[in-house]
Amino acid sequence: MNPWLFFFRTELGISWRERRRVMLPLVFFSIVAFLFPLTLNPKGHLLARMAPGIIWVDAMLAVFLGLESLFRHDHEEGILEQWVISPTSLELRVLFKVASFWTVTSLPLLLVSPLLVLWLSFPLRGLGILMVGLFLGTVTLCFLGALGAALTLTLRQSSMLIAILFLPIATPILIFGAHSAVLAARQLDPRPALYLLATLFFLTVGIVPKAISAALRISYET
């Protein structure tokens, strides 16, 4: 098997072995979404109109929740330092690592999003666009978040710092993402928003692994 695919599969296998912990973002995602109808008026259009915003902010928080432990174990077990001095590409390894992180934390969110759409009485015709947007957006968010995690790798209690680094940078994704769903729900053309989201997706996947690699190297330099 191709060593990169083997690496990817092994990473997924490791997550599967600690699935109880890895499933937490999914539970979090559902609970937060479930709180909104309870705290707002569950009837009427208010909830439906807020649904895209709720789902997107919720998804971002769920991604954020897993970030601190993204590199933490590999760092403590001395795996990451072997990555840095490996003769193979660090950037590619980071790419596969984040891809496996996405598969484990965000793909389940995508799969339960129809449930949330029902809870929040979001019009079903917007579901497809919402999911496409969530796909593009969560991948981008995972990479940006991974950068925050890599920059704060050697710091203790880093989650608040990750939030400060990650959330402002992530705002454009939330804006485009949530509004693609808003447009779809209003039966307007959501494509501009999706194209913008896709542009950010490619930009991030192209640039951010380099930045993450540099951040990891720096973390070990001292």
Place this chain on the structure above:
Amino acid sequence: MSKGPSLGLEARALELRRGRRLLARSLSFTVEPGNYLELTGPNGSGKSTLLRILAGLGRLETGDVFWNGTAFNPQKEECHHARTLYLGHTDGLKGLLSIRENLRLFGTLRGIHDPVDEIEKGIGFYGLQHLKQVVCDRLSQGQRRRAALARLHAFPASLWLLDEPTTALDREGVERFFSHFRLHLERGGMALVATHQSLARWITPAGEIALGRSP
């Protein structure tokens, strides 16, 4: 100093720092094929710092490093990473994977296409056959160390940078390690070994780098 085409690894006028503190100044040494150097000194004297710089983790601020007479930057050269194996304080094993899975994962780091035979030999050499399916979290410290050393066996490299390799090993483990080490040197391998107790009674080092004298 003559600039002859010396074989092996040579360091000239290195400076070691931790943060701002200067640990050692104008450190020069040569390791030739088939030989190894012992790194000694009290805790915090810069043994690990030196190994990390040579491995390409730490940054080389002052001084030069040569391989077979050619200067290079340990942080940047991929071919240096390919010829070097670094074993630090941590064993570099994923706790949720078994020894064999760990070695296979390490193979992807070395860019080697699933070397099943070598992995089995390494596991066998360090007497871990009966444990190779056990998840590393369940192993004792000594067993984990053996697994880490099995990595050296499965993935040969010409330069070993070892930070206290015999920590937590039992007598038999130490003996296995040194017979492995002897083999490595006989094949023309080199090593720098940071240690607290002299290794001379096992294999005589070509020299000693004593750190921790006031710079």
Place this chain on the structure above:
Amino acid sequence: MTVKTFFHRLGSPPYFYRISKPWGRAFAWISLILILVGLYGGLWLAPPDYQQGNGFRIMYVHVPSAWMSLFVFMVIAVCSFIALVWRMRLSYAVAAASAPLGAAFTAVALVTGSLWGKPMWGTYWVWDARLTSELILFFLYLGVITLNRSFEDQKTGDKAAAILALVGAIDVPIVHYSVDWWQTLHQGSSFKGLTSEIAPSMLWPLLVMMTGFMFYYGWLVLWRTRSELLLRESDRDWAQQEIRP
């Protein structure tokens, strides 16, 4: 002296420390004069706006601050790039010295923006595109500052903050665009912060203020960079000599 050798020498902290002192002093005087002239022109000479009366005069602080908040971020990004690529120690010091200044300019722009909003929009905060992206910029600044100060080793902090600043610099225009786009989607609140046509008698004090703010930043950044350099290089001989009289 060629340009190249000039930059080479400028990169050396002791040389910079030596030559920056008179420059800083000159910048301080120039900025003081320009800001006084600009304030006089803006607060006394310029006629009241026919729509906003005297309220528009806060523009003479708001616009230069907002402009500086972006300018300083770009300075930090350029310095970070130079520092990461050419390992210039001075560059890290300039970036670290600039970040709190940029954050302060951003904060001033936000506060004056809301104050200006009260007479114009009847409320202190409107989700206006400019104010919103200014707020996000403020958070970015906080991230860069916090990250830089979080590490025990200053070098690690510098490099980590430099990476963040570079990513942030790519992000700032995207944020701006996204917020603009989001605004056009929610029509109905079409406020114009700055009218496109502006009378010359109102314009010149603004330009003078902006130049004055630039020199003010130049002065402070030189001054702060000098102390950053002393802190960072306190174990080197030149810094020891400067510290001990």
